[in-house]
Amino acid sequence: MxxxxxxxxxxxxxxxxxxxxxxxxxxxxxxxxxxxxxxxxxxxIHIQNRIVEIPTCYGGEFGSDLDEVSHRCGLAANDVIRLHSSAEYIVYFLGFSPGFPYLGGLPPELSVPRLSVPRTRVPTGSVAIAGKQAGVYPVSSPGGWRIIGRTPLKLFEPSKEPPTLLQIGDYVKFVPITETEFQNMSIA
Amino acid sequence: MPLIRVLHPGFQTTIQDLGRFGFAHLGISASGAADALSLRVGNLLVGNKEAESALEMTLLGAELDFEERCVIAITGSDFGPKLNGQALPSWQSLEVPAGGHLQLGPTRNGSRCYLCIAGGFDIPLTLGSRSTHLLTGLGGLDGRSLKRGDVLRTRSSASKSFQPRSLDTYFLMGFNSKEKQIHVTEGLQSGYFSDKVTEMFYSSPYTVSEDSNRMGLRLLGPRIEHSHEVEIVTEGAPVGAVQIPQNGEPIILFVEHQTTGGYPKIANVITADLHLVGQLRPRDLVRFQKVSFAEALPRYHEQERFVQSVRNLAL
Known part of the structure; x- marks a missing residue:
């Protein structure tokens, strides 16, 4: 069959x-x-122990919930960034929208509830957290997680094989970048 | 190859086929025709394979100019189609002459109609399908709905010998009934809701909210109170799942649905009734009727026998 x-x-x-x-x-x-x-x-079943770095510009217009998250966690914004970018995450699975990774490994200090009213549109590349979970929105979609930054990396490209940057079992590290670096990487 | 110009795109007109299956593990839902039954029948009537791409129009139809002769069939809801000002019948194959002007208006019953065309549309395959996934901008014509000035081509010309085919009985889908009945099986978390709340869910009519689309239909009516956890451990969510978010207003996950979700699912629309969901309009009333898997299956088989009878017609 x-x-x-x-x-x-x-x-x-x-x-x-x-x-x-x-x-x-x-x-x-x-x-x-x-x-x-x-x-x-x-x-x-073989799972590669691959580490994928995700350059992320934190805060400002790219991470509109960073201040709220630091307030809720009782941490300075810089500490939120330091904690989020020092952890190593594992891709448990992809779901929700094309290429969206459900990441485990968020430092417990950064646990915040989802937004009570989800946004109707979360911008492409938004780096977000909710509860014990971390993730990245590869395409613009509705979403209820809290946005702390944005990556210029494309996590979903239908013309590529495979079309998603991340696969189940990959490890992920977020690497802080400046807005200028973000712009340069977006053009490249 | 025959060329079609879009004079007016209507409210939301997209290229759809039967969808993009096999990519849910990457977070990609199938998309495809909201009323797959109408798409399959329309394609068979014009001599296409049933999974061929067609135009799906929503609530208000499109206006198109045909530069060359084409063979088409219009199926689904009645959008009052006119060819060069003359009313056209639905559910049968028709010739559109070169220079033909096709106009579809506002719907007179359900929410979607399909324009199937012999030869199918010349649109590249994205991950094996031509269907548009509007939310993610995937497939179809640049991943979007049609706009004025778009030009579409078919992949081949219609054969010179035209075989008119029509359905001998009017295709009744209950589009005109005031209250639509949708059959569902129990959801994975049916047990999360009290008997009283469950009884209310099945006995009350729900109104389709204006805030509904191909991703999901929001329903307004008695709120479904959670008596268990409001959030579950995120798990796979199939098309047709009726999930109950925090606010207690049911959402039917539809063709462009999220592939996983964290809200409990009280019920799931049976496959044989998904095409009815695709024809629901904002403000329509729906009522859910629970059936078992064993009762759902013959309904699916019956529908497939009907499609088989259309296939035989096309031989």
Whole structure:
């Protein structure tokens, strides 16, 4: 049986995987057997221990929630930047919008709740945090996380293979840059 | 190849096919026609493969000039199509002569209609599909809806021998009923809501909010109170999931949905009814009816048998 037709989409989460299938070709019990079979072959899964650096211009118009975050955390803005950029994060999975990484590893001092009313439009490249999570918005979309900076890096390019900069299992470090560096990197 | 000029784009007209599957693990939802059934039928009527790209129009239709002869079919809701001022029937294949002027107006029933054209549109594939993902600017014509002055081409000319095909019974989809019934199965977090709240969810009509689009439909009505955690550990979210955010107003995740979400899902629209969701307009009333997986499946099979009968028509 052709697995590409049978399985329509796979959505990884923190502790779950949603598999959607075509009920004309398969059913729950047949698919469960197939997936359990796959799980027994898990020694073939390779994850590169790659570290991807994400240059980030913090605060100002690029990180409109930085002041609110530092206020809530009882830290100076510079300490928020230092903590956020000194941690090493792991990409647990990509979800929400194209190339959006759900990152684990946010220093607990930076835990802040989501916005009570999500923004209707978060700019492309926004570096954001919420609860224990960190992330980057690769495309402009609605969003409820708090924005502390912006990266000039493109995290989603449909013409590339793979189209997303980050993959599951990658490690991420945020590297502070100035606004001038941001502009130069955007042009390059 | 035949060329079509956009004189007026309508409210929101996009290139759509059956969607971009297989990329949810990268955060990319399938997109594709909001009413996939109408798109498939329209394509079969003009002799295309059912997954071919077509124009999806929303609420107010487009005005187009055809420079060469084309074969088209208009399906979905009734936008009062006119060719050179003469009313055109829907749900059948038609010839548009060179110099033909096609005009679609405001909808008379549901929210979307499809203009399928023999040969399909000459639009590059993005990740295997021509469908437009408006939210992310992916696919279609530069990832956006059409605007005045756009020029579209088909990939091949319509064959000279025109085979008129029409559906012998009027295609009834309940577009005209005042209150739309949508069948759902239980959501993964159905148990997060009290019996009283669940009973209210299934017995009350909900109004489709103006703030609805291809990403999601917001529903106004009795608020669904959380009796469990308001946020869950982020997990995969399928098309048709009815999620309950903090404010208790249900959202149906639709074709351009987020691939994961952190709100509990009380129900999920069955696949056979997704095309009905694609025809809901702002201010429409919907009522949810719960069915089991076992009850949902025959509805899907019935729909596929109908598509098969259209396929046979095209042979």
């Amino acid at each position: 052709n697995t590409r037709n049978r399985i329509r989409n796979v959505h990884p989460g923190y502790n779950s995987i949603l598999v959607s299938f075509d009920p004309l070709i398969s059913n729950h019990s047949e698919l469960e057997k197939f997936i359990r079979g796959l799980l027994q072959q898990n020694e073939d």
